[in-house]
Amino acid sequence: MTNSSKNIDVRNWYLSGFKDFESKLNGESESYLHLIRKLAFEKLGNTEFPTMKNEEWKYTNVNPVLETNYIPAFISEKTVITADDVNERIYTGFDCYKMVFINGEYSEELSDMENLPEGVTAGSIRKLLKEQPEIVEKYIGKNLYKENAFNLLNSAYATDGIFVHAAKGVVVEKPIQVVYINGSKDQNLLITPRNIFAADENAEFSVITNHSGIEGKSYFTNIVTEGFLQKDAKIKVYKLQNEADNAYHIERAEVDLKETSIFSHYNITFGGSLVRNDINTELNGEYCESNLYGLYFGSTDQHIDNHSLVKHMSPNCESNELYKGILDDSSRGVFNGKIYVRKDAQKTNAYQSNKTILLSDDARIDTKPQLEIYADDVKCSHGATIGHLDDTAYFYIISRGVPAELAKSMLIRAFVDDVVGKINIEPLREQINHQIFEHLHRVEI
Amino acid sequence: MIKIKDLHASVEGKEILRGINLEVKEGEVHAIMGPNGSGKSTLANILAGNEAFEITGGSVEYVGKDLLDMTPEDRAREGVFLAFQYPIEIPGITNATFLKTAINEIRKYHGGEEITAKEFMAMIRNKAEILGMSDSMINRYVNVGFSGGEKKRNEIMQLLMLDPKLALLDETDSGLDIDALKVVSEGVNKFRSEKNAVILVTHYQRLLNYIVPDYVHVLSKGRIIKSGGKELALELEEKGYDWIKSEQLEENPA
Numbered sequence A: 001m002t003n004s005s006k007n008i009d010v011r012n013w014y015l016s017g018f019k020d021f022e023s024k025l026n027g028e029s030e031s032y033l034h035l036i037r038k039l040a041f042e043k044l045g046n047t048e049f050p051t052m053k054n055e056e057w058k059y060t061n062v063n064p065v066l067e068t069n070y071i072p073a074f075i076s077e078k079t080v081i082t083a084d085d086v087n088e089r090i091y092t093g094f095d096c097y098k099m100v101f102i103n104g105e106y107s108e109e110l111s112d113m114e115n116l117p118e119g120v121t122a123g124s125i126r127k128l129l130k131e132q133p134e135i136v137e138k139y140i141g142k143n144l145y146k147e148n149a150f151n152l153l154n155s156a157y158a159t160d161g162i163f164v165h166a167a168k169g170v171v172v173e174k175p176i177q178v179v180y181i182n183g184s185k186d187q188n189l190l191i192t193p194r195n196i197f198a199a200d201e202n203a204e205f206s207v208i209t210n211h212s213g214i215e216g217k218s219y220f221t222n223i224v225t226e227g228f229l230q231k232d233a234k235i236k237v238y239k240l241q242n243e244a245d246n247a248y249h250i251e252r253a254e255v256d257l258k259e260t261s262i263f264s265h266y267n268i269t270f271g272g273s274l275v276r277n278d279i280n281t282e283l284n285g286e287y288c289e290s291n292l293y294g295l296y297f298g299s300t301d302q303h304i305d306n307h308s309l310v311k312h313m314s315p316n317c318e319s320n321e322l323y324k325g326i327l328d329d330s331s332r333g334v335f336n337g338k339i340y341v342r343k344d345a346q347k348t349n350a351y352q353s354n355k356t357i358l359l360s361d362d363a364r365i366d367t368k369p370q371l372e373i374y375a376d377d378v379k380c381s382h383g384a385t386i387g388h389l390d391d392t393a394y395f396y397i398i399s400r401g402v403p404a405e406l407a408k409s410m411l412i413r414a415f416v417d418d419v420v421g422k423i424n425i426e427p428l429r430e431q432i433n434h435q436i437f438e439h440l441h442r443v444e445i
Numbered sequence B: 001m002i003k004i005k006d007l008h009a010s011v012e013g014k015e016i017l018r019g020i021n022l023e024v025k026e027g028e029v030h031a032i033m034g035p036n037g038s039g040k041s042t043l044a045n046i047l048a049g050n051e052a053f054e055i056t057g058g059s060v061e062y063v064g065k066d067l068l069d070m071t072p073e074d075r076a077r078e079g080v081f082l083a084f085q086y087p088i089e090i091p092g093i094t095n096a097t098f099l100k101t102a103i104n105e106i107r108k109y110h111g112g113e114e115i116t117a118k119e120f121m122a123m124i125r126n127k128a129e130i131l132g133m134s135d136s137m138i139n140r141y142v143n144v145g146f147s148g149g150e151k152k153r154n155e156i157m158q159l160l161m162l163d164p165k166l167a168l169l170d171e172t173d174s175g176l177d178i179d180a181l182k183v184v185s186e187g188v189n190k191f192r193s194e195k196n197a198v199i200l201v202t203h204y205q206r207l208l209n210y211i212v213p214d215y216v217h218v219l220s221k222g223r224i225i226k227s228g229g230k231e232l233a234l235e236l237e238e239k240g241y242d243w244i245k246s247e248q249l250e251e252n253p254a
């Protein structure tokens, strides 16, 4: 089959499934979300899935994702997940609220959202659309623009996702950990979480999204996330992506920042066969701050593509971006970080760095910083390095009697330390360190 | 303890060591001096097993074994220790983890038991005290954020903790203030015994007032061109290296 016919076939599959899906929505087909779905469905009819001819997808061939006809999870047979399954996957050692999604659908019984502070609305978007539709409608779809076919596919089939809203001045001390458990033993599933994070003036919260899979058929997680920070708000999102080996994972996140707000994103990729993240922030007020941190660990033939766009629309803002990766075997990485500075966004401070270590001759990274700067009073730095473990440091360590493999592990830990160190939940850092060595099949230090 | 015979080495096709002969016995301290770029660090690194250099000839016998045939790890386990001229920073790994790992690997090699947490803490506190280092450095990452002098001190900390047979000290004195120089020298002197040996590379006679050598060798262009007792260092301080070079020319006219 040629690429373009595959592109059309799979779209026909998703388009033809829509009627059946719609019929199962019952009362929910009256909701505001359904207007979004229908609009997206229409647009999907004449939007192609991206190909490598598209500059934004130059290094990522999405054909493997288009090869299978995934069944929207909402109309699939349900997978049974127990509390034990959740406990196996959840990050522990710290207090947190817990939301559990099974193939994108909220599980009330496995979640624990008791004792949220007053002024916080957090839970399942689907449920909130029924109970307090206005609060969801205020945000959903508001930050999206130039949707590609994957984003439209999410919008067309989205039924549930995370909703967190903190009202003016409310600080949520404990992080909210969201455990996604994805996949099925019998069916190929399309999972379409739709998330909203919104913090009003002076409000603060943190969310840990923990994406995991079960052993079974290949599935496709296709997420859209929107973030809204009002004046002086702070949101932290820790994305810990541990999907199954045979899963595909795509997320687009769009975050809007108003003056003096701070958004920090920690994007850590372990799982998935093909992974694409688009993490975009728009700084729409003075003195706000966007922090994008990332770690990616590739083994076997994983393909991990991280795109970001930081748009400086207002003066006096700061953006930091630090992405580091370790690629082993024949894994591939893509990093494309774009910084855009509008003409009147004077006194912008924008910093970007991407560093990758290749552990094997077959591993590879394509890295591309892109700067589009129209203001003249700007401090902007960017850099990308690709290398191997440092020989001199390696010799230093083994010259103390440390075995070669352990020495390499120490160097891996040294390499990721500045990004891991940004995570200020200590037990989480330790578990991430553990996962790094597990994922790269190396002795742990 | 160690017998170096006609050692030749090169890097990127450039010959750096051009026939080194040196024998060091238990209990001895040998100082190696010589101009910048003469090959002092190269020699020390080759003995510790740095594979950046290609050995093109000669042999090194260490405690009856062929040193050049051993991996760097095994050399360390057999008691070779190099204090680096430029110590390396290792973020994410604390001094405690680093040293405990090294000690346990060395013990394991000799069929010994792992060090207990208590034993380790007592040992590290004791050594830190000798070197005037604060306890808090134990849980800091290896050399990260250390000043130049602190890094050198930390090398000697590792020396005392690992207690090797053959210590190679590569310009451990450079970057140290006068007080630190005394403290570090005292550390090295505490380490010295009838069972171990020290080869120390330095540019300054001053260090040799504190760590008194049995022999002083002058390395120039990859060869030892003069050897003598501790007075040789004083002579060098006074006259510089040119004096020997011209003396050499008289002995071996080209």
Ligand SMILES: Nc1ncnc2c1ncn2[C@@H]1O[C@H](COP(=O)(O)OP(=O)(O)OP(=O)(O)O)[C@@H](O)[C@H]1O
Pocket: B011, B012, B016, B034, B035, B036, B037, B038, B039, B040, B041, B042, B043, B052, B085
């Ligand atoms: N990895 C390398 N690649 C290329 N040249 C090297 C390398 N290592 C050492 N050299 C060269 O070998 C020569 C000897 O260097 P070495 O570091 O041993 O000198 P040294 O006597 O220790 O000098 P200093 O007193 O400045 O520390 C120098 O010319 C140096 O440039």
Ligand SMILES: [Mg+2]
Pocket: B040, B041, B042, B085, B170, B171
């Ligand atoms: Mg040197």
